Amino acid sequence: MTATTLLLALGWTAPALAYIGPGAGLSLLGALWGVLAAVLAALLFLLFWPLRRLLRRRRQPAAAAPRPLPAERTEDPRLD
Secondary structure, eight states: OHHHHHHHHHHTOOOOOOOOOHHHHHHHHHHHHHHHHHHHHHHHHHHHHHHHHHHHHHHSOOOSSOOOOOOOOOSOGGGO
16 A cells, blocks of 8 residues: 555656756756766775875884984084
C-alpha cells in the first residue's frame, strides 16, 4: 500500500518549470569547482606533510660531534 501511494504521489506531481540561465549555471559550477579544488588541496597537503618532513630530515647530514661555539667577542679589537 505504501509503495502504491508513493508511486501515485510521484506520478501526479507537476513539473517545476525552473530555469537556470547560462550565467547562473556557470557561476554555480565555478564555485563548486573552487570548493572541490580547495578541499583536494587541503587533503593533499595533509597527506604529504609527514612525507616532506621525512625527506627534509634525510637530506640534512647527521652531525657526529657538536660544532664548537664561536669565540666570545670583546670590545677590545686587539683581542679579536
